[in-house]
Structures are given as C-alpha cells and as structure tokens.
Amino acid sequence: MEEVAGGGSSWPYAKKPQQHQLGRSLTYHHPYQGQGRRLQPAQRHQLPDVRAPRPAVVLYTTSLRGVRRTFTDCSAVRAVLRGFRVAVDERDLSMDAALRRELQGLLAARGRAFSLPQLFVGGRLVGGAEEARQLHEAGELRRLLEGAAGQDPAFVCDACGGVRFVPCPACAGSRKVFVEEEGRTSCCGHCNENGLVRCPACSS
Known part of the structure; x- marks a missing residue:
C-alpha cells in the first residue's frame, strides 16, 4: 500500500475510518460556482466545438449504517473522489428503491454480483471499494477521472442541503x-x- 509522509496510508480508513466519514450535508454534483464566462466577439468562420463530452462520474452508495463495512467502503470511495475535486452524481440507494433496481440491472448485464459502493466513470464500470483502492494506489484512478467536471468539495446545494x-x-x-x-x-x-x-x- 502506498505510503505518505508520516507513515500513513493514501487510502481512507486504512487505520481510522471515522476520521474521513463525511456528513450527508456535502454533495458533489455541480461544477465550480461563481465562475463566469466572458463573452467573446462573434467570429464569422468559427469552427464547431468537437471536443469529447466530459465523462460522468456516478457513485452508487448508501447512507444507511446497517452494515458497517458497506457504509465505511462507501465513505472511503466518496472521500477519494472528493480529494480529486471532481463532480460526482452520487446515487443513494437508501433514498430510492428505483436506484437499487437500476444498479442491479447494470451489474447483472455485466455478470457482477450486487454490492456497494459501485463507481462508474463515463459509463464504464470501475468497480467497488477494493477496485477503486487498487486503481488509486496505482495512480490509474486519476487517469480515469481526467476530463471530468470539476467540483468544489465544500459545495452544498441550497435546494436540498446536500441530501440530493x-x-x-x-x-x-x-x-x-x-x-x-x-x-x-x-x-x-x-x-x-x-x-x-x-x-x-x-x-x-
């Protein structure tokens, strides 16, 4: 496991899971707020924007603490994504049974058993907490998240207070x-x- 200064681990909850658990008041869906876009003069022969769309980052989780390992794994992956400052469409299965059915269908189509959390980037299944941990330690998770929309980790939605x-x-x-x-x-x-x-x- 990758070591950082002070002898600690780069993966959340390696020693003290409770230190990185985030409250449900935080959400990671919107791009940076308050960044205006300057209008440019119209150009007669302006080329169309052919840039590839930004990959969507979707994280299926649960906010229930009934199974401690599951809750801790969800919090760990959430914390890692927060550290990358990317916008995450977090889908809490405990809030809507339709999201559970949605994830069950996605996993069944890929021959995977149901478990939480599950991370998708650009429609590609990255996997659960263990897969995310291995990719993070190998430096591959950062590469997968390249191009994803940015998100201020301190952002809290005014409409829902972060519960989505x-x-x-x-x-x-x-x-x-x-x-x-x-x-x-x-x-x-x-x-x-x-x-x-x-x-x-x-x-x-």
Missing part, C-alpha cells in the same frame, strides 16, 4: 394528489416510495 432529494412538488411529499375531475385522491405518480424526487438543482 427534495419533497415532491406535486404532492408535497404526501404521495397523494387530489384529482378534481374525479373528486378523489390518487397516488402521486411523480415521486418515489418516500414522497421524494431527486433534487433538480444538483442531480442529473
């Missing part, structure tokens, strides 16, 4: 809506089983 979900605006989180034409209430079709929708301000 907000109450459904259609039913206010009650999961019930009143159908005037029928004069009755009906189950809301816009939110998940918890009456939540993904935050439109910080989730893709």
